Amino acid sequence: MTDNDAPPSPTTAVAPGAVCVLGLGLIGGSLLRMLSGTTEVFGWNRSAATVEAALADGYDVSADLPGTLRRASESDAVIVLATPVTTLSGLVAAIAEHAPDTLLTDVVSVKEPVARIVAAGHPSARYVGGHPMAGTSQSGWSATDPRLFRGAMWMVSTGDGTDAGDWLRVASIALAAGATVVPAADDAHDRAVAAISHLPHLMAATTAAVGAGESGLALRLAAGSFRDGTRVAGTAPALQRAMLEANDAALLNVLSEAIDRLTHIRDDLRDRGSVEILVDDGHRARLAYEAIASTTPEPITGVTIGTPGWQQELRRQAHAGKVWVG
């Protein structure tokens, strides 16, 4: 279909190629399961028990980190960091040693802190961050599900210096997993997830703690509003802490806003008997979310990846709600 005289189009669909997943918990393990059979994919986990479980399920995994990284280097794999942010610096140092030229991405929930860890431990890394918006309150290999990413949004870091070929290959992993790509700058992403993921965890924890402190009668009477409003408080505390504390600056901002709103409505309820302002604001916001969640996002169009300003144009269209579908 291409003109014989033209160079290959830089937006030609790219295949994931080989993929090396470091960390086989809910996200990494689900990604390994999903990509198996469609592309070469192999993994590593620190825990021998997890490796044994994944081997027993028929997957190509190992507990040997240097060996896995050398294999990634030799097979030109994309390395996917899929461990908690608190464990990344050791992995990055090993990558700098054993697979220094290999393209690197991650599936951790914050982007600026991960970029800082990568830059500190491996300054010459080819790194394009990522974040699939998928999860459950379960964790570990036993919770993995190849369908976890189906229909999910998957942020791919899109900075002014991002390499076009590397970006396309990382985006192709998200697409191969069944997700939709949302290009964004790291700082904008981190502010966004503070608001729509990390704050909800603190709100759920608060609702759960206040409800359980009331009486046994209260938990017996608890129904849908409590069940749904506290669900994510059931996530393993260490995973929640690693995620939230890594995004402390952005989280502090939205947490302060939440406290301000609650304090304002407490004053209104005490002085005027009214919760109108907050209930109305919340209702409007929920309807706005439902409108977005219930419609298929429009695809980003008219951008040739690799031409001058492509990163800025992707971000601009993503901010208007559009997504990259390959």
Place this chain on the structure above:
Amino acid sequence: MTDNDAPPSPTTAVAPGAVCVLGLGLIGGSLLRMLSGTTEVFGWNRSAATVEAALADGYDVSADLPGTLRRASESDAVIVLATPVTTLSGLVAAIAEHAPDTLLTDVVSVKEPVARIVAAGHPSARYVGGHPMAGTSQSGWSATDPRLFRGAMWMVSTGDGTDAGDWLRVASIALAAGATVVPAADDAHDRAVAAISHLPHLMAATTAAVGAGESGLALRLAAGSFRDGTRVAGTAPALQRAMLEANDAALLNVLSEAIDRLTHIRDDLRDRGSVEILVDDGHRARLAYEAIASTTPEPITGVTIGTPGWQQELRRQAHAGKVWVG
């Protein structure tokens, strides 16, 4: 099975008999649907459009309040108040006029304010309050579902002066609807629902408002934690306000506790980079809730309704997590 010389046991199962539902929104309409076919049930709604819709679905309903109340009186029905708390005083006045001796219950979410409205408008009323812990974020006749109460907890007011026969008949409606009866004092109930239902509404509204205020990118990236944590913010604002503002004293207490917890963790996050205390407390509380929600409650035993102190004994066993199953 009873001894011929003994009087009929006061705990003999009681049938609902005729039931008159005033208000055909989500709760009242679902109750009417559920009881139809198992007992005589008829209803009233202020809105002609709702009455027409319910008539078209084959139900025995009317927009004539005095006529409906006279029929309730003549058929010894139980009248079920199923309209927002802000509309109750007019209904209670009409009941005092047209059906003064008819047993009265309600399905409104607060019990002390409803008891005050009934006492003010109809001092001699035979009233036993109730509250089914069931709902969705939808409302109105079109949202009604006869299975809404299946497996739900249904609080029945159990005060020291509650009449045994009246209590059994109101409890029989809850059981006939497929729910499980939780006996409780009105004030204890109102504190409990402030914690496990009304506070979750304000937390959901806050989460929604903060998330939507961040950017279009934020709502595009929103996933399960935001979706579940904001669900009840989608409930019609007028219904939320009526429910929450009627329980202002109890809600102020739990709202202040929530603000204190969030403020404390903001300070910890700012000063020590830690959200450990709140995440741990919330996780423990969620597990406690899951343990309660996932096990079949034990039945209240050894209480003969109508014998001295039966109300106190029901409340005591309910506070320990047991339920009345008839």
